Amino acid sequence: MKQTSKGPLSSGERRILALFLLIFAVVCLLQPTSFTSSAQRTSRASQQTPSQPKKQKSALEKLGPPPPIPTLSKKKEEPQREPEVSAGDVISVNTTEVMIPVTVRDPSGRLVSDLTRNDFRVFEDGTQQPLSDLALRQVPVDVALMVDSSSSVASNLEDFRVAAEGFAARLATDDRISLIKFDDKVELLLDWTKSRFQLHRALNRVEAGMFTRFNDALLLAARDQFAAAAKSRRAVIVLTDGIDHGSSSSSLETALQSLLQAQVTVYVVSNTQITRAEKLTQLDVLTNSSAARFNQLEIEGLRERIRALDQSEDNLAQLTAATGGRLFKPLTFAALESTYAEVADELRHQYAIYYTPLNKNRNGAFRRVKVETSNPEYKSQTRVGYFAPKS
Numbered sequence: 001m002k003q004t005s006k007g008p009l010s011s012g013e014r015r016i017l018a019l020f021l022l023i024f025a026v027v028c029l030l031q032p033t034s035f036t037s038s039a040q041r042t043s044r045a046s047q048q049t050p051s052q053p054k055k056q057k058s059a060l061e062k063l064g065p066p067p068p069i070p071t072l073s074k075k076k077e078e079p080q081r082e083p084e085v086s087a088g089d090v091i092s093v094n095t096t097e098v099m100i101p102v103t104v105r106d107p108s109g110r111l112v113s114d115l116t117r118n119d120f121r122v123f124e125d126g127t128q129q130p131l132s133d134l135a136l137r138q139v140p141v142d143v144a145l146m147v148d149s150s151s152s153v154a155s156n157l158e159d160f161r162v163a164a165e166g167f168a169a170r171l172a173t174d175d176r177i178s179l180i181k182f183d184d185k186v187e188l189l190l191d192w193t194k195s196r197f198q199l200h201r202a203l204n205r206v207e208a209g210m211f212t213r214f215n216d217a218l219l220l221a222a223r224d225q226f227a228a229a230a231k232s233r234r235a236v237i238v239l240t241d242g243i244d245h246g247s248s249s250s251s252l253e254t255a256l257q258s259l260l261q262a263q264v265t266v267y268v269v270s271n272t273q274i275t276r277a278e279k280l281t282q283l284d285v286l287t288n289s290s291a292a293r294f295n296q297l298e299i300e301g302l303r304e305r306i307r308a309l310d311q312s313e314d315n316l317a318q319l320t321a322a323t324g325g326r327l328f329k330p331l332t333f334a335a336l337e338s339t340y341a342e343v344a345d346e347l348r349h350q351y352a353i354y355y356t357p358l359n360k361n362r363n364g365a366f367r368r369v370k371v372e373t374s375n376p377e378y379k380s381q382t383r384v385g386y387f388a389p390k391s
Helices: 011-047 059-063 154-169 196-203 214-225 252-261 272-287 296-323 333-348
Strands: 098-105 120-124 127-129 131-136 141-148 176-182 186-193 233-240 265-270 351-355 366-373 379-381 385-387
Touching: 098 366, 120 131, 120 351, 141 154, 141 214, 154 196, 154 333, 176 196, 176 214, 186 196, 186 214, 214 233, 214 252, 233 333, 252 296, 252 385, 265 296, 265 333, 272 296, 366 379
Parallel strands: 141 176, 141 233, 233 265
Antiparallel strands: 098 351, 098 379, 120 127, 120 366, 131 351, 176 186, 366 385
């Protein structure tokens, strides 16, 4: 049988073959690219790991530790510091003369302001000293207003602002004032000035904080604000409960020593009575409730807080007595204005007694001072002593 050979492809067959080859080529070109992209996505996915949930910080961790002890420094926006008091503004004393501020009250607690030099006797380490001069209301006073702006008084700062401005209004025109606030840091809001307007502006910058660096604040005020040689009477008036939460290394003892070295009288307006009344009310509610046995932890915490307030009052009483000042314990924050007015009245009626010590040793030792008046019924109030100069 004769085999029949195929002839050349028709034009239609050639078109179909060309179309098939074209499709095959396109598929071959696209397939590797598609694989590579898929592999890359798979590789990237394999490298990613599920994100670990962040650990939530506790409230205490969010606060963090108290910052390190600061150095008193002025804010950048603080008005330019006024010139130092000129020599003519104060009674000048020589390097060996001692000035002792003394407050005298009668048996009823009223201030006595009509005494003369002959009515006083001053003893240094038990030895009576010859008096060289006495002045009343003629020696300017430098007053550092200090406020505890921690949580214990944060809601009553406006009462302090009003009281501070009322106090400044009662000072003499030559008296200077500065403003320091302390909480988790110690900050000088206003350096020495006679301007009551500058004080008003600075009081508006008092803001609330958390911790209470009471000891650090006293130490820095004595060391930095009263660093110059004493030519005027010096006083610190501080609003606080006296409970220290955060001082880095200062103790009340070291602060007291610095205040005595700087010859500073300390007046404390303590809110311990106010806080104690609040805690006692809370304690009474908890202990008399039907769920008292479930609240033992909170009850013990309140009792510990009240014990801390009692101890603080004892410490503040010793601090103010040693420096010749007073401890005030108002029952409400609304009483702050009258309390600060009482301090201003005392400063206006304070004697400045001068004498040259019979002990000429310049050894830096502490010398105890006692002041008496000719009327045994009068009570004299002054600091316990001073540190002798060093050669």
